[in-house]
Amino acid sequence: MRATLMYEAGDVRVEEVPDPVIARPTDALVRITASCICGSDLWPYGSMSAADGPNRTGHEFIGLVEDTGSEVTTLRRGDLVVAPFAISDNTCTFCREGMHTSCGNIMAGFWDDLVEEGGQAEAIRVPLADGTLVKLPVAPDSALIPSLLTLADVFPTGYHAATAGGVNERTVVSVIGDGAVGLLAVLAAKLLGAEQIILMGRHQERTDLGRNFGATDVVSARGEEGIEAVRDITRGHGTHVVLECVGAMPAYEQALGVVRPGGVISRVGLPQYEQAPIGFGTLFRHNNRLTGGPAPVRAYIEKLMPAVLDGSVEPGRVFDATTGLGGVPAGYQAMADRERLKVLVKS
Known part of the structure; x- marks a missing residue:
């Protein structure tokens, strides 16, 4: 499959990488249908040294569940899901208090720290899938996808x-x-x-x-x-x-x-x-x-989603450009040059 890698400041490439596989029984495999470039991605894009790369990029995505581990109980093949930028089990003490970014599960944390994969790709392995992923009640081609994608982070x-x-x-x-x-x-x-x-x-x-x-x-x-x-x-x-x-x-x-x-x-x-x-x-x-601090996004998704679904808010208006995966490197440059606010990536 294809995925985005950052080699160093100003050097982002889309390359062929191995397909993701189920590694733990709590994993899910997701085929990404929409992702985006985040403003926080621009910090390493402007400063990362070659010694620190290459790294897979992207932490905001929507996609279709393609497979699940044996312990995943709330998801099934074909579900459309959105992923917050932090992995959590949604059951520990901190998650129950709304602090999902401080989840106590040893497999929890941020994508960049835990998973050598990224959301600017064709597919991804999601740890702690039951806790991390949230199902969306729309089709992958819904006009609401840009606004629903903002629930992943911004x-x-x-x-x-x-x-x-x-x-x-x-x-x-x-x-x-x-x-x-x-x-x-x-x-x-x-x-x-x-x-x-x-x-x-x-x-x-x-x-x-x-x-x-x-x-x-x-x-x-x-x-x-x-x-x-x-x-x-x-x-x-x-x-x-x-x-x-x-x-x-x-x-x-x-x-x-x-x-x-x-x-x-x-x-x-x-x-x-x-x-x-x-x-x-x-x-x-x-x-x-x-x-x-870092937003415990998982705590807010279901609270904010109804207003997106009924059209009373349109946070997806922050996307002012759309590209395919191959256009991601140019999207980084356009955002770094302040020519674009936020780039939507459709797989």
Whole structure:
């Protein structure tokens, strides 16, 4: 079969690799019908050394179950499923508390860490299939597939940012980043009742979509100028909740600048730094709180799916390009060059 491999920064290839096989009785084999390129994939695409490659890529996909191990009980051949970006058993103490990204099962974890396969491929082996995969009540060619695919990562990640930050109808919210996660954090904040949502982004096509999702204000400036613009909008106060959806240090510093005293910074952008200021002069002085982390996507899929199925939300609008598997390398480059927001891959 064909699969995507990243050899080093800027070098992504689609090559023939061995077909996946059942390795454990809790596995399922899935033929991938739709996948995508994630903004977090761009970090290694911009920096990975040749010594660390090649690696299989992709952690968001929908597909058809082709085979299951002897202990899989909830899935059968032909089921259409969506996979969250973390593997979990959905039964352990942490999963029952909604922290699937901290699942205690020894076979749980992130795709990149546990499975030498990836979702940007024709097929994949899924460990802990009963806990990880969620069945979809549509056909593989449904018009809802793009929106249902966002349930694998970006929509629940934006929703996690908003819920972890405590967004409600009484909070003024700022969202840092106009990537797919940032835009869907806007949508999530709107769903949770926020009446004022300030989107900090500088790509007009993206911020226009953000307005459609619920942003009431857009600030295109960065750094101190951007911070001052948000404070002007909020009468000098800043916002109750800041959803940081980038992961770079300038984004975190911007969050510190726009958060209101007593407010919350909720980070879901994959941090590209190991240390961040949290001392007296930053968080401590004004009783600000820092929260967030990798979204326990599995905990949110079934909560968010009904709104996708009934068409009341359309998170799939973040996809602005579609390609086949052979077009994935060009898709990486287009996203890295900010020519595309998010690329959908149809197998």
